[in-house]
Amino acid sequence: MSGLAGSCHPGPVVAVTALMTALAVTAGQSAARCVLTAAAVLTGQLSVGWCNDAFDARRDMAAGRRGKPVVDGTVGVTEVWGAACAALALCVPLSLACGLWAGAVHLTGVAAAWAYDLRLKATAWSWVPYAVGFAALPAFVALGLPGQPWPAWWVVTAGALLGVGAHLGDVLPDIRGDLATGVRGWPHRLGPDGTRLLLPVPLVAASAVLALGPAGPPGRWGAAALAVAAVVALAGTLLGRRWERAAFASAVAVAVVDVALLLLRGTGIA
């Protein structure tokens, strides 16, 4: 059981599910709908995480990659595939139970993420599933509100930008190891320096869209958050020339600002 838990990419699964549940609450979904939204997002994320480890198992074993349960032998590849398919099978009705449009949008995001796992991860298009998947998540929450309102442009755009930033940040620490095993996604083609320099751009752009996108002035908190994000990103870019970890840490800090802004703007996403 711990092997299965470890191979679902538990960190992102918990973080994305918690964030979307919080967004559902602030956006004004009913308690029952919030539970349904959380369950749909959880099963979608689990299916993508398990599919990723199951599909990569042979390569990870050949590379003797540490920290992967299928490589350590704490879970079998067949079990991980079974879990991925079971989670996906649950995700379909749970998503559609939030409404036809909401379900279709969420399942499009999940399908894009499976395409990442099965094919696009090792291509120049590796950023596309992240953009589509992360844009779909707030759209799913908005369309799950009473009356199925269309999401605001700025929340979908910010989601896509956060997704691109998440992709660059996820790959940055692994670029050199991945290149040794033949994976050549978009960040690998940019190289470690190119990825490090580009990383803050979509994240600060997301801050700007979240602060300035909604109608009316950004307010004191919005303006302060945007200023903090810009300063932290600049510091990360300068310090990152010497310490790559500083670039990564500053990107995480800007992403935290983005999440706070997203929740602050939660009531107006539709």
Ligand SMILES: CC(C)=CCC/C(C)=C/CC/C(C)=C/COP(=O)(O)OP(=O)(O)O
């Ligand atoms: C709506 C929705 C489902 C959105 C998610 C979007 C998306 C593309 C997620 C991918 C998550 C994932 C398993 C990354 C692992 O990447 P990796 O294989 O580079 O990392 P690893 O080698 O460390 O496992």
